[in-house]
Amino acid sequence: MTSMAVRTFLKVAPILPANTSLLLRGNHGIGKSQIVRQFARVIRRQLGLTAAQFPVVDRRLSQVTEGDIIGLPSTDGEVTRFNPPDWFKKACDMPCMLFLDELNRATPEVMQAAFQIVLDRELNGWRLHPDTRVASAVNASAAYNVNEIDPALLDRFWVVDINPDLADWLTWAKDPNKAEGGGDIHMTVTDFLSQNEKWLDPPKNSEMGKKNTSRRSWEKCNDALVAAGIIEEPNHELFYPMCLGYLGTEASITFVEFAKTVDNRVTGEEIINDYKKVKPKIDRLGQERMNTAIEKASDYIVTLDKLTEKQGHNLAAFMKDLTGELRISLWTKITTHGIDKLELAKGIHKHCAKEILDVFGVPIGQSGVGILPNIPGIFKTQAEKK
Numbered sequence: 001m002t003s004m005a006v007r008t009f010l011k012v013a014p015i016l017p018a019n020t021s022l023l024l025r026g027n028h029g030i031g032k033s034q035i036v037r038q039f040a041r042v043i044r045r046q047l048g049l050t051a052a053q054f055p056v057v058d059r060r061l062s063q064v065t066e067g068d069i070i071g072l073p074s075t076d077g078e079v080t081r082f083n084p085p086d087w088f089k090k091a092c093d094m095p096c097m098l099f100l101d102e103l104n105r106a107t108p109e110v111m112q113a114a115f116q117i118v119l120d121r122e123l124n125g126w127r128l129h130p131d132t133r134v135a136s137a138v139n140a141s142a143a144y145n146v147n148e149i150d151p152a153l154l155d156r157f158w159v160v161d162i163n164p165d166l167a168d169w170l171t172w173a174k175d176p177n178k179a180e181g182g183g184d185i186h187m188t189v190t191d192f193l194s195q196n197e198k199w200l201d202p203p204k205n206s207e208m209g210k211k212n213t214s215r216r217s218w219e220k221c222n223d224a225l226v227a228a229g230i231i232e233e234p235n236h237e238l239f240y241p242m243c244l245g246y247l248g249t250e251a252s253i254t255f256v257e258f259a260k261t262v263d264n265r266v267t268g269e270e271i272i273n274d275y276k277k278v279k280p281k282i283d284r285l286g287q288e289r290m291n292t293a294i295e296k297a298s299d300y301i302v303t304l305d306k307l308t309e310k311q312g313h314n315l316a317a318f319m320k321d322l323t324g325e326l327r328i329s330l331w332t333k334i335t336t337h338g339i340d341k342l343e344l345a346k347g348i349h350k351h352c353a354k355e356i357l358d359v360f361g362v363p364i365g366q367s368g369v370g371i372l373p374n375i376p377g378i379f380k381t382q383a384e385k386k
Contacts, residue, residue: 003161006035006168014042016158021118021134023103023157029202029214030164032137033058033101034172037181040097043133047095051180054131056097057087061114062105069113070124082124095131104138104149111153118156166197169215174299186231187267189222192258194292199251211248221246234259266293268300275314282321290326298333307347316351324359331356 004012013022022039024032037056044054061069071084084092091098100114113123118136121128128134136157138149173190175182193200202212221243225231230239234256243252270278271293285293297318301307307315315334319327334348 003163006038006162006164007171009035009160009162010038010042013039013158013160014046018131018133019121020158021136021156023154023159024135024137024162025159026137026139026162027202028139029216030162031169031172031215031219032162033099034181034183035162035164036097036099036135036137038172039135040133041177041180043097047131049095054095054097055090056099057091058099058101059087060101061110062102064106064110066107066109066113069110084123084126088123088126091128091132092126093129095129096133098128098132098134100134100136102138103136111149115153115156118153164215166193166200169200170194183219183222185219185222186226188231188234188259189218189255191292192255193218194295195289196254196258199247199254211245213247213251217246266296268293268296268298271297271318272300272311272314275317279317279321282318290322291329294322294326294330294333298330301334301344301348302336302341304344305341306343307351312347312351315348316355319352319355327355327359 009024016022024035026032040054040056044051047054059069068085069088071082071088073080073082075081088098090096098117100117103111103114106114114136116123117128118134121132121134170190170193172181173183173185173193176184178184199213200215200218202214222231224242224246225239228238228242230236230242233239239259240252240256243255247255266278266281271282275282282290282293297315301315304311319330322330331348331352335345
């Protein structure tokens with residue numbers, strides 16, 4: 001197996017030669033098509049192009065006939081040539097991400113045509129644009145009713161077995177740019193799965209015909225609840241029935257019960273900008289959910305260039321309510337950028353130094369800090385300068 005996490009794939013794939021065709025293998029519902037769209041976004045950045053200048057051309061080969069892929073013939077009275085379908089001509093005329101999905105569900109004739117695209121980057125004399133990328137995706141398991149891929153065809157691909165973990169999924173889910181492959185998943189869903197990872201993917205050896213969760217089903221459930229305007233109303237009479245059709249019985253019951261709690265709707269922005277308002281919710285959190293609150297707060301802080309006085313006081317108040325271990329955890333996360341965000345680091349140091357030093361029993365007096373402990377982040381930097 002050539003197993004790889006999504007974050008690794010998105011680092012390796014873009015530096016492969018443009019004429020290298022990629023084959024992504026994995027179970028259904030893990031988001032292979034979304035990964036290809038994320039890959040396209042990275043290529044756009046490399047080439048300095050927009051989504052309109054480097055589109056994703058997506059063809060599901062299971063739904064394509066031989067004529068749909070090779071085009072129709074025309075003649076000038078002396079010779080005959082095939083006119084390509086519009087989607088293939090686009091990939092020849094301009095740089096694209098040509099995504100040939102469900103390759104192993106295609107008919108043998110369609111797979112032969114795909115062979116020429118993958119191998120020679122052309123079809124019936126029409127050549128792909130030099131910057132066009134070709135990617136395919138397949139479900140690769142004995143559990144699927146699919147065709148075997150000819151070894152000669154497989155040999156023409158850079159093959160990877162996509163094995164996304166929870167961190168990969170959360171990175172995608174929190175990306176608000178849905179048009180370019182982000183998930184834009186509501187925090188109610190991401191918070192639930194952060195604490196209940198077992199519901200993210202279908203269980204192994206699941207019963208045939210039983211409705212189970214998958215990454216795709218969570219996305220569809222999220223989108224449906226958002227579209228219905230009830231994503232933040234778990235007590236709504238339609239919330240549970242809507243989840244039921246996407247997630248199955250057990251996952252729906254657990255998710256709805258979670259969504260009814262108040263703590264999962266605390267955002268990092270609320271903690272830093274209006275801590276007094278959300279403090280009652282914070283006070284009710286257990287250790288595991290407090291870790292989630294820390295993640296949210298740190299994710300928000302590192303997007304800032306500096307802290308306002310109000311934000312600094314809110315951060316200090318939040319940190320004061322944490323245990324020593326959790327204070328250090330939060331400190332480590334929010335000082336990751338160090339001197340790259342110097343004004344932000346100064347603000348964090350100014351407002352939170354006392355709370356951090358208290359963990360180590362180091363007092364702060366009128367004369368300032370007498371001993372500088374080796375704490376990750378700004379203290380270490382300051383100590384090294386002295």
